[in-house]
Each structure stands twice: as C-alpha cells, then as structure tokens.
Amino acid sequence: MSGGVDSSVAAWLLRQQGHEVIGLFMRHGQDQLPSPPAPLPLVGEGSIDAACAGGSAPAAGRKQGCCSAADATDARRVADMLDIPFYALNLQREFGRIIEYFVAEYTAGHTPNPCIVCNTWLKFGKLVEYADSVGADFVATGHYARLVPTANGEIALCRGRDESKDQSYVLFGIQRSLLPRLKFPVGEYHKEEIREIAGRVGFAVAAKRDSQEICFVPDQNHARFVRRHRGEIDTSGEIVTTDGTVVGRHEGFEQFTVGQRKGLRLAFGERRYVVRIEPESRRVVIGTWNELARTELTAGGANWLVQQRPPLPAIRAQVKIRYRSRPVEAVVELLPGNRFLVSFDRPCHGVAPGQAAVCYDGERVLGGGWIETGANRGLADPVY
DSSP states (O other): OOSSHHHHHHHHHHHHTTOOOOEEEEEOOSSOOOOOSSOOOOSSSOEEEOOOOOOSOOOTTOOOOSSOHHHHHHHHHHHHHHTOOEEEEEOHHHHHHHHHHHHHHHHTTOOOOHHHHHIIIIIIIIHHHHHHHTTOSOEEOOOSEEEEEOTTSOEEEEEOSOTTTOOGGGGTTSOGGGGGGEEOGGGGSOHHHHHHHHHHHTOGGGGOOOOOSBTTBTTOOHHHHHHHHHOSOOOOEEEEETTOOEEEEESOGGGOOTTOOTTOOOOOSSOOEEEEEETTTTEEEEEOHHHHEEEEEEEEEEEEOSSSOOOSSOEEEEEESSTTSOOEEEEEEEETTTEEEEEEEEEEEOOOBTBEEEEEETTEEEEEEEEEEEEOTTSSSOOO
16 A cells, blocks of 8 residues: 555455455655554564655655655555554665665666566565465555456466556566466556545545656656765766767766657757667767667566466567557567567667566566667667
8 A cells, every 4th residue: 555546446446345455555764754553573574663665744845756654644544444454564675675776777877667676576575475474365556457367277467457557567577476366456447437436435545646756766866866875986978979979978877768868958950869878988879769769679587477488489479668668569589598589570769778678468468578788680770
C-alpha cells in the first residue's frame, strides 16, 4: 500500500473478494518516521517499524515520490477504513542497494530503471519473504497488469486492460515461480474506473495525482543525486557530433540519456539528440534523428516468464525498449550467457544501455533483459 489510489482500491477489491488482507508500506529510510505501535518481526534483513519512504512531513511545495511521509499517512487511513492491519517495512539496507545500482549505472553512462529493480528485489522479493513469515498465500499490488491462466496450466503475465497505464514492462524481472502467488486486482480496470470506485467508497485519495518521481529522488534532479553519492569523480567533458567535431562542453555525462533532446543548449539547423555516451572519454555524442536509430540491440540478465524459453534459433516477438515506448516487431535470438539479440523490423530510436528490453507475444510478457548495446548492422554507425 503506497498511499495512492491504485493500491488503495486494490486492497478494497481484495476485501470484497473475501481475502484477509494485511497492508504493508515500504520505507526506504532516507528520512525518519515515528514507529507504529506493536511492530511485528520480519524474516530477512529489514525490520518492521514505521510507515518506501519516509520522514517528517515534507516542506510545503516539495514534490513527492511514491513513498513520502504523507503517502504513509494516506495508506494508514485507507487501512483504517478497511479495518485491516497496517505495517511498514524498514528496507533501508535494501534500498541502499538500489541507490548503489542507480549511481553506478549513471556513472557507467547508462540509463537505469530503479522501478524494475525495486519490483524484482523488494516488492516481489522482500515482501514475499514477509508473506512467508506470516503465512500469507498471496502478495498483491496496485500494478496495472493481469495474470491469466493458460491452457497448459501456466500463469501468464499480461498487459493491463488500460493500455495507457499498463505496467507489465516493469514486472519482467519477477521470478516465474512466483506468478501463481501474485494478484494484481486493478489490472482488469481502467484508471477512471479505479478513481470512481475510490470516490464511491469514500477514500480521500480518490483524486490524488499519480506519482511520477523516483521515490528516493523526490526533486527529480538525478544528476545532483548521483554527484552527491558517487564521490569526487570528474565526469565533465566534450559534446561532439557523430563525426567527432567538438561543439560544446558539459558538466557531467550523468546529466544525459540516449534519446534526450532538451537541455543540450546547442543551436543547430535541425534537432539534435544524444545518440551515445562514452564514459571512458567523458564525451556525449549528439546526432540527428536518423543517427539515433538502431536496428539491433543485445541484452543481458535475461529473465523468462514462459515454461519454455524462446527456442533456438529465434522467435518473433514485439519488443519494448522503454516503459512508454510502443512495442516494435522483431526477431529475438538467444545468446550464450543468459543474453539475447533483438533484430527490429524497422529502426528503433533511443535504444539506451541500462534500460530494459521486454519481449511480448501479443498481450503476454515472454520475458526481458537489460540493454547492453545497440547497433546498425551493415551501416557506418558503430556499436555502442
């Protein structure tokens, strides 16, 4: 229970279905919150104390992520209305791993996706441990995704009914063995239906805005956050075009991501985009829209959610390279070392190392992995 409308209605729906529900809030420990009464023991490294966030009430005007002190209060109020137990998990150490990953990826010139890592490590990692410790049968969240039984007895992870809110992309890292124990109650609904339910039930969060921030970077200044945590490392350097011409300087390549157009502060006759980041030389390479295109990518750390992994030599699939990107038809080929190669039917723009490449068969998530390189085979553009 994050304090938002989706997880609040998810808890209500579960109650309506007759489940005994325990509300949990993840606290990342970046601030301090008062402890709730009568804490329970937790299996694992964390402990249950106060109500992904936390701290004293934020200053007026401060933007919030999904785990603020105000969110904890909202979640507790919903739990009180539903008459269910409510606890917060102190996952400061585990969130520390996510912060280390986040900083390391930016320092390597990659574009991290901490939400996927949080889902894999915490929401469907530590929360499953907690479920085991209290004898719970299921773990449920407010994600817009669906779990659908298949003819051969598998549970398929599928897109949510609301295409504009579908979150199946950020769930590719879940262990396949956990799918039978998960529930996504809001996945069958559209967002406006969820808000209508919340209003009808009387939840104060019915009109609450969706969180758009990374919970541990509430001001969304990623570069400043990275600089504060990485130590004294000089990442400033040159901004160059794809032919190597120096056109400017930057204060740190962690300020950029592949596909970025805004913030370059350079004037050209046509739009320029970040096409590549070179951490070794500290160069940020910019180019045209055509120069941003890639026909292939390789990904590692693959996780497959189907009983039989994609057979060799290759399968057809639709592949998403960003949470908000449209899936592109492609051929997916398994590679040694838990890796795979994606060959797109048409050039794909903004292939960013560090982001996820998630493979679909229609509505079903087949699996995915972390983008390592992008390339234009047979063209002059280099692999990066």
